[in-house]
Amino acid sequence: MLLLxxxxxxxxxxxxxxxxxRLSRAVSGGVACAAMFGAFLAAAWxxxxxxxxxxxxxxxxxxxxxxMESGSxxxxxxxxxxxxxxxxxxVVTFVGFLIHVYSTAxxxxxxxxxxxRYFSYLNLFAAFMLVLVLGASFPVMFVGWEGVGLCSYLxxxxxxTKPSASDAGKKAFVVNRIGDVGFLLGIFVVWxxxxxxxxxxxxxxxxxxxxxxxxxxLSLATLLLFVGATGKSAQIPLYVWLPDAMEGPTPVxxxxxxxxxxxxxxxxxxxxxxxxxxxxxxLAIVAGIGVATAxxxxxxxxxxxxxxxxxxxxxxxxLGLMFVAMGVGAFAxxxxxxxxxxxxxxxxxxxxGAVIHALAGEQDIRRMGGLRKELxxxxxxxxxxxxxxxxxxxxxxxxxxDEILWRSFAGGHTLVWGVAVAASLLTAIYMFRLVFLTFHGxxxxxxxxxxxxxxxxxGGAGGHLHxxxxxxxxxxxxxxxxxxxxxxxxxxxxxxxxxxIEHFLxxxxxxxxxxxxxxxxxxxxxxxxxxxxxxxxxxxxxxAAAAExxxxxADHRTELGLMAFSSxxxxxxxxxxxxxxxxxxxxADRVAARFAGAHRVLLHKYxxxxxxxxxxxxxxxxxxxxxxxxxxxxxIVDGAVNGAGSFVxxxxxxxxxxxxxxMRAYALSVFVGVVLILGYYVWR
Amino acid sequence: xxxxxxxxxxxxxxxxxxxxxxxxRRNVITMLLSIEVMLNAVNLAFIAFGRTHGSVDGQVIxxxxxxxAAAEAAIGLALVIALFRHRESLNPDVFTSLKW
Numbered sequence: 001m002l003l004l005x006x007x008x009x010x011x012x013x014x015x016x017x018x019x020x021x022r023l024s025r026a027v028s029g030g031v032a033c034a035a036m037f038g039a040f041l042a043a044a045w046x047x048x049x050x051x052x053x054x055x056x057x058x059x060x061x062x063x064x065x066x067x068m069e070s071g072s073x074x075x076x077x078x079x080x081x082x083x084x085x086x087x088x089x090x091v092v093t094f095v096g097f098l099i100h101v102y103s104t105a106x107x108x109x110x111x112x113x114x115x116x117r118y119f120s121y122l123n124l125f126a127a128f129m130l131v132l133v134l135g136a137s138f139p140v141m142f143v144g145w146e147g148v149g150l151c152s153y154l155x156x157x158x159x160x161t162k163p164s165a166s167d168a169g170k171k172a173f174v175v176n177r178i179g180d181v182g183f184l185l186g187i188f189v190v191w192x193x194x195x196x197x198x199x200x201x202x203x204x205x206x207x208x209x210x211x212x213x214x215x216x217x218l219s220l221a222t223l224l225l226f227v228g229a230t231g232k233s234a235q236i237p238l239y240v241w242l243p244d245a246m247e248g249p250t251p252v253x254x255x256x257x258x259x260x261x262x263x264x265x266x267x268x269x270x271x272x273x274x275x276x277x278x279x280x281x282x283l284a285i286v287a288g289i290g291v292a293t294a295x296x297x298x299x300x301x302x303x304x305x306x307x308x309x310x311x312x313x314x315x316x317x318x319l320g321l322m323f324v325a326m327g328v329g330a331f332a333x334x335x336x337x338x339x340x341x342x343x344x345x346x347x348x349x350x351x352x353g354a355v356i357h358a359l360a361g362e363q364d365i366r367r368m369g370g371l372r373k374e375l376x377x378x379x380x381x382x383x384x385x386x387x388x389x390x391x392x393x394x395x396x397x398x399x400x401x402d403e404i405l406w407r408s409f410a411g412g413h414t415l416v417w418g419v420a421v422a423a424s425l426l427t428a429i430y431m432f433r434l435v436f437l438t439f440h441g442x443x444x445x446x447x448x449x450x451x452x453x454x455x456x457x458x459g460g461a462g463g464h465l466h467x468x469x470x471x472x473x474x475x476x477x478x479x480x481x482x483x484x485x486x487x488x489x490x491x492x493x494x495x496x497x498x499x500x501i502e503h504f505l506x507x508x509x510x511x512x513x514x515x516x517x518x519x520x521x522x523x524x525x526x527x528x529x530x531x532x533x534x535x536x537x538x539x540x541x542x543x544a545a546a547a548e549x550x551x552x553x554a555d556h557r558t559e560l561g562l563m564a565f566s567s568x569x570x571x572x573x574x575x576x577x578x579x580x581x582x583x584x585x586x587x588a589d590r591v592a593a594r595f596a597g598a599h600r601v602l603l604h605k606y607x608x609x610x611x612x613x614x615x616x617x618x619x620x621x622x623x624x625x626x627x628x629x630x631x632x633x634x635x636i637v638d639g640a641v642n643g644a645g646s647f648v649x650x651x652x653x654x655x656x657x658x659x660x661x662x663m664r665a666y667a668l669s670v671f672v673g674v675v676l677i678l679g680y681y682v683w684r
Numbered sequence: 685x686x687x688x689x690x691x692x693x694x695x696x697x698x699x700x701x702x703x704x705x706x707x708x709r710r711n712v713i714t715m716l717l718s719i720e721v722m723l724n725a726v727n728l729a730f731i732a733f734g735r736t737h738g739s740v741d742g743q744v745i746x747x748x749x750x751x752x753a754a755a756e757a758a759i760g761l762a763l764v765i766a767l768f769r770h771r772e773s774l775n776p777d778v779f780t781s782l783k784w
Contacts, residue, residue, distance in 0.1 A: 661780035662777060667706060
């Protein structure tokens with residue numbers, strides 16, 4: 001049954017791969033959507049079966065086939081569904097299905113063969129993502145991990161005739177490879193430490209070890225795994241590929257580069273929660289990288305002018321927040337944010353896609369404005385998404401983001417908390433900058449010509465733009481509903497909820513076969529003793545990750561106060577954005593002019609691309625060109641090949657003189673030869 | 685009875701004569717004739733050895749050689765005619781186009 005979940009999209013991929021050219025758009029899109037819906041049903045059915053099991057023994061295992069058998073290494077191709085996997089599989093299949101449906105309308109102007117190619121890639125991506133999520137061991141996960149990277153490359157470069165798109169695809173692929181090397185090395189270290197690659201077995205063995213106090217083998221393994229996560233999940237220093245990945249079609253950005261694939265790193269840390277919680281050094285690094293990324297991406301997002309790029313930096317920033325959750329040991333909170341983020345970020349991307357679609361490819365928010373009246377569905381759904389991501393109370397983003405902020409504060413990481421709060425303020429500001437510049441105000445006139453053409457292309461009359469077509473509108477509305485309601489599975493206890501999702505996820509973060517302390521265990525993550533040093537509390541936080549259930553002993557008043565504070569921050573961010581970008585737009589320009597230097601640095605994304613180009617790309621390029629190409633390849637390799645040729649040439653230039661063409665010379669040489677041979681035999 | 689040595693000396697003289705003819709004459713037909721002389725020198729040696737040892741093997745070999753020589757003469761003369769038609773000459777030094 002589990003196999004069906006990744007298999008159905010894979011069959012959809014094969015169908016569109018083999019028959020795509022001959023199928024009409026409706027059929028190839030329909031096959032892809034049906035495959036995703038089937039996968040969703042299978043995932044839902046399996047999750048339902050999972051829910052029927054006792055809470056601490058939830059797990060469905062299916063061994064598909066023996067795979068690698070060599071000496072003491074035994075890796076069967078096994079799929080395993082546990083609460084964590086169930087949440088991920090449901091998100092991937094549900095959001096994936098919606099985005100497939102959306103794509104049928106969005107990609108409608110492609111040629112039929114291109115249309116089928118698009119859907120075959122999309123289905124292949126879903127299949128690999130589900131293998132990644134359901135894999136029961138590191139190698140199976142790695143198959144999915146590499147597979148989604150491949151599909152990401154293929155889909156970023158979908159419009160490969162555009163050089164910037166194919167460059168972006170290559171960049172994503174290469175940067176991901178760097179992370180993958182780290183991931184692979186991490187797997188090797190895990191194998192050398194535990195002699196097993198099965199997640200459960202590794203967690204069971206790691207659970208029996210004490211947390212490392214110094215930087216040891218576990219820290220090394222987890223740090224290497226985290227390098228893989230930074231590549232896939234776009235964290236410092238490997239985040240540079242994600243903003244460029246926006247060259248792909250917008251639904252791809254929504255599915256792969258916002259909702260699912262980029263969260264794989266977060267998921268992988270959650271999957272190895274026991275391992276990571278035994279390596280407090282790594283957790284500190286994870287939290288530090290996460291918070292730095294969140295802040296950096298947030299500041300860049302403030303000044304970008306491409307609607308999709310703003311969303312991309314927002315994704316990077318939100319992923320940073322998830323890593324903060326992982327780093328402070330609040331694994332369930334991180335996964336919870338991943339799950340709500342999938343809804344509202346997919347919604348935001350698809351909304352931006354609807355805008356781009358209506359404006360025939362225009363992505364610059366400076367040339368937008370006033371679209372509120374013309375694109376009502378898009379406007380309202382986008383607004384819901386923006387409210388949710390900003391953390392406005394009672395929407396999904398509020399619950400998950402607040403959970404992370406609270407956990408980091410309660411874990412004693414005040415600095416991390418402070419920076420994360422600043423990042424949330426930035427989130428609210430840049431999201432509403434986007435909303436106000438895109439949908440409010442008046443459209444800039446210099447773009448009128450192009451837009452009028454666009455309107456004509458869409459059959460509009462008199463510059464009237466068309467709102468999202470039905471397939472897109474339905475998806476936007478469904479995702480908007482999801483963005484509002486998704487958070488209600490994790491209402492914290494302090495607000496009268498019971499945080500179902502944390503209880504549900506808790507067994508996945510605990511070492512199997514150990515007494516986890518259950519819900520009544522002392523909740524060390526939430527209530528560190530006053531004098532506890534940071535490292536200690538982190539270690540304890542890891543231990544208590546399984547028992548994050550109830551905040552019974554935590555200070556409710558503090559939690560409520562922080563909640564009110566972060567809600568206030570979100571509203572303040574919206575207010576700031578409203579002041580600068582709705583009421584007095586010239587004030588924003590004045591601020592930009594006042595801090596021209598800072599503005600330029602942000603506009604150029606802290607010059608990180610330039611830095612990488614100068615520090616890594618150009619030296620490699622120069623070495624390759626001067627040393628490897630001109631000296632080694634052209635000089636030594638080609639020299640050897642050409643040298644062999646010219647040696648033979650030169651030698652035969654001498655030897656061919658023997659072939660005189662004179663038959664008497666030949667006869668003489670034969671005669672002399674016979675005489676010499678006979679003479680040898682006679683006189684020897 | 686003539687001793688074997690005499691036959692062999694005659695055979696050697698004939699062979700040397702033929703060889704010199706091949707190398708020194710400037711006429712292709714004469715060269716072919718010289719080759720016939722060389723072949724017959726060898727035949728003489730075979731027969732002389734066969735007679736000395738009381739065996740017919742030498743004569744059998746001789747018949748083979750004569751047969752092959754006849755075939756060779758036929759092909760050789762045909763080639764000579766073809767060459768002459770081509771180049772209007774029987775001098776072997778003219779036919780040197782098959783070289784580097």
